[in-house]
Amino acid sequence: MIGAFLSRAGQMLLVIFGISVLVFSIFFATPGADPTARIAGRGASPQVVARIRAEYGFDRALPIQYVRMMEKLFVTRDLTSYVDHGEPVVPEVMGAAPVTLSLVLWAAFFWVGGSLLIGVASAVLRDSWIDRILMVLGVIGLSMPVFWLGEVVNLFTQSRWHDTWMFSWVPSLGYVPFSQNPWGWAKALFLPSLTLASSFIGLYARVLRAELLGAMGEDSIRTARAKGAGPVRVWLWHGLRLSWLSYVSLFGLDFAQLLGGGALLTEVVFALPGVGRLTYQGLATLDLPLIMATVMYSAIFVVVANALIDGIYTLLDPRIAGGRNAR
Amino acid sequence: MRAEPLLQIQDLRLELPDGRRLLDGVTLDVAAGQSLGVVGESGSGKSLTAMSVMGLLPRLKAKGSIVFQKHELLSMREKERRKLRGSQMAMIFQDPMTAFLPVRSIGAQIDEQIRLHQPLSRHEARALTVKLLERMGVPDPEMAARRYPHQLSGGLRQRAMIAMALSCSPALLIADEPTTALDVTVQAQILVLLRTLREEGAGVMLITHDMGVVAQSCTHVAVLYAGVVVERGTVVDVLQQPLHPYTQALLAAIPPLDGPKPERLPTIPGQPPVPEARPSGCVFSPRCPKVRPDCAVRPDMIEMGEGRRVACVLYGA
Amino acid sequence: MSILLEARSVEKHYRLGGGRVLQAVAGVSLQVRRGEALALVGESGCGKSTLGRTLIGLGAPTSGEVLFDGARISGLSDRSLRPYRARMQMVFQDSSASFNPRRTVGEALAEPLKIHRRTGIVERVHELLDQVGMSRSVLKRYPHEFSGGQRQRLNIARALALGPELLVADEPVSALDVSVQAQIVNLFGDLRSQLGVACVFISHDLAVVRQMADRIAVMYLGGIVEQGDGLAVLGAPAHPYTKALLDAVPRPDRPLPPPLAGDVPSPVNPPSGCRFHTRCPIAQARCAQERPELRGITGGREVACHYPLVS
Numbered sequence: 001m002i003g004a005f006l007s008r009a010g011q012m013l014l015v016i017f018g019i020s021v022l023v024f025s026i027f028f029a030t031p032g033a034d035p036t037a038r039i040a041g042r043g044a045s046p047q048v049v050a051r052i053r054a055e056y057g058f059d060r061a062l063p064i065q066y067v068r069m070m071e072k073l074f075v076t077r078d079l080t081s082y083v084d085h086g087e088p089v090v091p092e093v094m095g096a097a098p099v100t101l102s103l104v105l106w107a108a109f110f111w112v113g114g115s116l117l118i119g120v121a122s123a124v125l126r127d128s129w130i131d132r133i134l135m136v137l138g139v140i141g142l143s144m145p146v147f148w149l150g151e152v153v154n155l156f157t158q159s160r161w162h163d164t165w166m167f168s169w170v171p172s173l174g175y176v177p178f179s180q181n182p183w184g185w186a187k188a189l190f191l192p193s194l195t196l197a198s199s200f201i202g203l204y205a206r207v208l209r210a211e212l213l214g215a216m217g218e219d220s221i222r223t224a225r226a227k228g229a230g231p232v233r234v235w236l237w238h239g240l241r242l243s244w245l246s247y248v249s250l251f252g253l254d255f256a257q258l259l260g261g262g263a264l265l266t267e268v269v270f271a272l273p274g275v276g277r278l279t280y281q282g283l284a285t286l287d288l289p290l291i292m293a294t295v296m297y298s299a300i301f302v303v304v305a306n307a308l309i310d311g312i313y314t315l316l317d318p319r320i321a322g323g324r325n326a327r
Numbered sequence: 328m329r330a331e332p333l334l335q336i337q338d339l340r341l342e343l344p345d346g347r348r349l350l351d352g353v354t355l356d357v358a359a360g361q362s363l364g365v366v367g368e369s370g371s372g373k374s375l376t377a378m379s380v381m382g383l384l385p386r387l388k389a390k391g392s393i394v395f396q397k398h399e400l401l402s403m404r405e406k407e408r409r410k411l412r413g414s415q416m417a418m419i420f421q422d423p424m425t426a427f428l429p430v431r432s433i434g435a436q437i438d439e440q441i442r443l444h445q446p447l448s449r450h451e452a453r454a455l456t457v458k459l460l461e462r463m464g465v466p467d468p469e470m471a472a473r474r475y476p477h478q479l480s481g482g483l484r485q486r487a488m489i490a491m492a493l494s495c496s497p498a499l500l501i502a503d504e505p506t507t508a509l510d511v512t513v514q515a516q517i518l519v520l521l522r523t524l525r526e527e528g529a530g531v532m533l534i535t536h537d538m539g540v541v542a543q544s545c546t547h548v549a550v551l552y553a554g555v556v557v558e559r560g561t562v563v564d565v566l567q568q569p570l571h572p573y574t575q576a577l578l579a580a581i582p583p584l585d586g587p588k589p590e591r592l593p594t595i596p597g598q599p600p601v602p603e604a605r606p607s608g609c610v611f612s613p614r615c616p617k618v619r620p621d622c623a624v625r626p627d628m629i630e631m632g633e634g635r636r637v638a639c640v641l642y643g644a
Numbered sequence: 645m646s647i648l649l650e651a652r653s654v655e656k657h658y659r660l661g662g663g664r665v666l667q668a669v670a671g672v673s674l675q676v677r678r679g680e681a682l683a684l685v686g687e688s689g690c691g692k693s694t695l696g697r698t699l700i701g702l703g704a705p706t707s708g709e710v711l712f713d714g715a716r717i718s719g720l721s722d723r724s725l726r727p728y729r730a731r732m733q734m735v736f737q738d739s740s741a742s743f744n745p746r747r748t749v750g751e752a753l754a755e756p757l758k759i760h761r762r763t764g765i766v767e768r769v770h771e772l773l774d775q776v777g778m779s780r781s782v783l784k785r786y787p788h789e790f791s792g793g794q795r796q797r798l799n800i801a802r803a804l805a806l807g808p809e810l811l812v813a814d815e816p817v818s819a820l821d822v823s824v825q826a827q828i829v830n831l832f833g834d835l836r837s838q839l840g841v842a843c844v845f846i847s848h849d850l851a852v853v854r855q856m857a858d859r860i861a862v863m864y865l866g867g868i869v870e871q872g873d874g875l876a877v878l879g880a881p882a883h884p885y886t887k888a889l890l891d892a893v894p895r896p897d898r899p900l901p902p903p904l905a906g907d908v909p910s911p912v913n914p915p916s917g918c919r920f921h922t923r924c925p926i927a928q929a930r931c932a933q934e935r936p937e938l939r940g941i942t943g944g945r946e947v948a949c950h951y952p953l954v955s
Contacts, residue, residue: 219425226381226420227440227491228413241430317430318475368821369792480907481688510687510848515892515903536821539894566896580826582855584893588875591833592826592855598791 138202434472
């Protein structure tokens with residue numbers, strides 16, 4: 001048990017190391033590009049450039065540059081963005097993380113709830129017109145680009161109908177920290193997270209419907225009915241228990257990917273100062289330290305989430321021993 | 328003297344929504360303390376008969392009559408039937424590996440059935456589960472209850488399945504090929520167990536394709552062919568003196584385990600009909616060596632003595 | 645008759661995780677003469693299927709050797725095994741899984757002939773259909789259009805395509821209904837007398853085996869416990885396991901004797917001495933310590949038991 005845990009942790013570290021090397025080489029070891037100039041920003045004085053070169057070890061061998069970079073990221077945490085007036089980037093990312101976390105948690109709440117409702121309903125009413133309508137709605141949600149939907153939502157709730165009874169409660173764009181005002185926090189995140197969730201609800205409902213219908217054909221479901229279990233119990237207790245697995249693994253990956261900055265477009269459209277928007281800024285201004293920090297943050301999240309999902313998988317399905325290969 | 332039937336199926340017909348008939352006249356009965364073997368080849372409708380009794384085929388249209396403990400099941404409301412399932416009638420399935428939910432422990436699944444029908448606490452239900460497993464000859468029943476299906480051997484899984492079916496002391500136990508997935512030595516153990524249960528007074532309906540299994544654990548037998556019961560009677564009568572040409576051919580096709588080795592096994596030419604091509608006359612007539620012109624009309628069941636019936640023109644008046 | 649196939653002390657182990665080793669086949673020696681039918685019988689997990697695959701060169705044995713027509717074929721590379729592939733074929737239980745659902749029967753039957761660059765393919769395919777009792781009209785049809793029995797016939801036709809000298813059939817009739825099973829059992833009998841092909845049948849069904857094979861070898865936990873003439877072995881079993889297996893078959897004419905207790909032990913951790921001693925009704929102290937070797941008894945039979953029921 002402990003051995004499996006340690007080997008899993010070792011694997012994770014190895015993956016993160018691999019990603020960091022890869023990201024580092026893309027941004028800093030690309031031939032012909034001078035990272036010093038990039039970090040310093042346009043029109044930097046020769047003194048600044050020289051200081052950066054010394055600080056990051058750009059005059060030395062690549063491995064040393066890598067070690068310096070990692071040291072600045074993880075140990076001293078004083079990686080500084082010169083583009084952004086000498087702002088240290090690690091605290092910046094750490095400050096943005098709760099915003100993203102709040103947004104994604106809310107969105108996950110909506111998309112899990114919504115897809116459960118729609119998925120179960122359309123499986124129970126399979127091939128009826130309700131099922132068909134629900135599935136079409138799902139595809140529409142799936143195929144609407146988030147940034148466009150976000151803009152439309154903003155157009156209606158912020159300007160067009162903002163003064164009507166329907167949307168007068170909508171706060172202006174931006175984020176309110178939970179510690180400051182929980183109610184304001186919820187209000188500020190309601191529409192952004194619903195927008196973000198819209199594309200997932202359809203997909204998840206579809207996956208759940210297919211899995212559930214597959215599971216309902218299993219022998220064990222027949223046994224459940226032969227035991228005298230009612231339809232609610234058969235569908236929700238036995239059926240869902242069997243269809244969870246792919247749903248959970250899908251959820252784990254999407255959730256991690258969103259936390260790692262995948263909600264970029266939603267954050268930009270709704271002016272939420274999260275990790276995604278930070279990445280966007282970094283990319284827009286070619287702020288190498290910031291990009292480095294956000295990408296590493298994202299990688300760590302995805303890897304950790306993957307490990308967690310594997311753990312949950314073993315809990316859900318006792319047939320998977322060791323939790324190494326998920327199905 | 329004849330025991331009051333516990334289950335009486337009269338002319339049961341089962342149709343798919345598109346009108347294809349899967350069962351086309353199944354008549355049989357089971358009394359308490361009796362064990363009826365329902366024999367037939369794949370596609371003969373033996374499992375469908377069992378499932379219709381349990382009411383597990385909601386998408387198929389059933390006509391005829393199924394009377395259980397004097398109640399007509401086919402006109403009964405689903406809610407009422409559900410109360411019978413698992414308590415008054417219980418079912419054992421062929422493959423205990425897939426019949427159990429793979430993701431929950433054996434004990435939890437037996438507890439569930441107990442608590443669906445009896446007002447017991449979790450604790451009391453588990454105590455009953457352990458007692459049941461012990462009665463079924465499961466070694467270390469407390470530990471076994473905490474195991475998942477894949478962690479038990481095939482024989483133990485089937486014992487657990489039987490324990491679950493018996494958890495509410497049903498009046499009727501339906502076993503659908505309960506030993507087909509098991510090795511012979513384990514099958515023998517399960518057959519002995521089933522025989523004890525019948526001797527304790529339950530009515531048993533055993534679905535199987537194996538005449539040997541019928542001989543070992545049943546008192547009566549009904550032979551199904553293409554969705555129709557062609558012959559019924561006590562096991563001794565039917566196995567020693569089969570009347571219907573199909574029963575005769577079926578018994579002859581089994582390779583013998585002793586005596587001289589036959590050069591060739593007697594076979595039945597052709598294949599059983601699919602539901603949409605079922606003959607309007609005697610269902611076996613296209614393959615029957617004794618076919619006559621009057622086989623073109625479906626023969627009725629002819630009474631040939633105490634509980635002995637056959638549907639064949641050879642025995643008509 | 646000359647020996648066609650011979651296994652010498654074949655062992656097959658599988659490494660499981662955590663340093664555990666599964667002994668699927670534990671030291672099996674056997675011979676199959678030309679034109680002869682040998683049956684490997686036993687319960688699930690006794691290693692009969694693994695042995696069958698090893699005999700035909702699908703997977704090398706961990707130790708020991710397999711000889712075909714006097715030449716060693718175990719441990720050969722795929723390439724050097726190829727000439728032997730045409731001379732020995734395998735028939736599997738699940739006939740639906742061994743056909744490509746998108747290919748017609750005609751294509752499936754011609755395929756082995758094309759791979760081995762034979763000529764006169766059309767004539768040969770027609771001849772094969774005649775041999776297994778199918779009409780030529782089936783060539784344009786797809787596997788799913790056939791019943792289990794018909795598909796098994798086609799499966800056998802395909803195995804016969806290259807004119808093999810040996811067929812290894814793994815549970816060839818156990819998925820079939822009794823009346824269809826009888827047809828296939830007879831078909832194997834016809835093919836053997838017409839073509840003189842030697843067969844190894846792998847089965848759990850003693851009655852089927854008695855009908856199909858000349859000799860049978862009973863396996864328990866990876867080893868042969870008894871072998872000899874089929875009628876003789878089943879008429880008067882010498883090994884207590886053979887007797888228990890035979891007694892456990894439900895029959896119309898007599899009640900079941902008390903069955904063997906317990907389950908087959910795990911091949912990962914087999915019992916010491918005689919592997920059957922944990923379930924054997926006549927086991928003695930010696931059986932737990934000393935592993936009995938196969939030794940000859942009357943009628944050319946062999947049994948691995950310290951206290952055989954027939955001597």
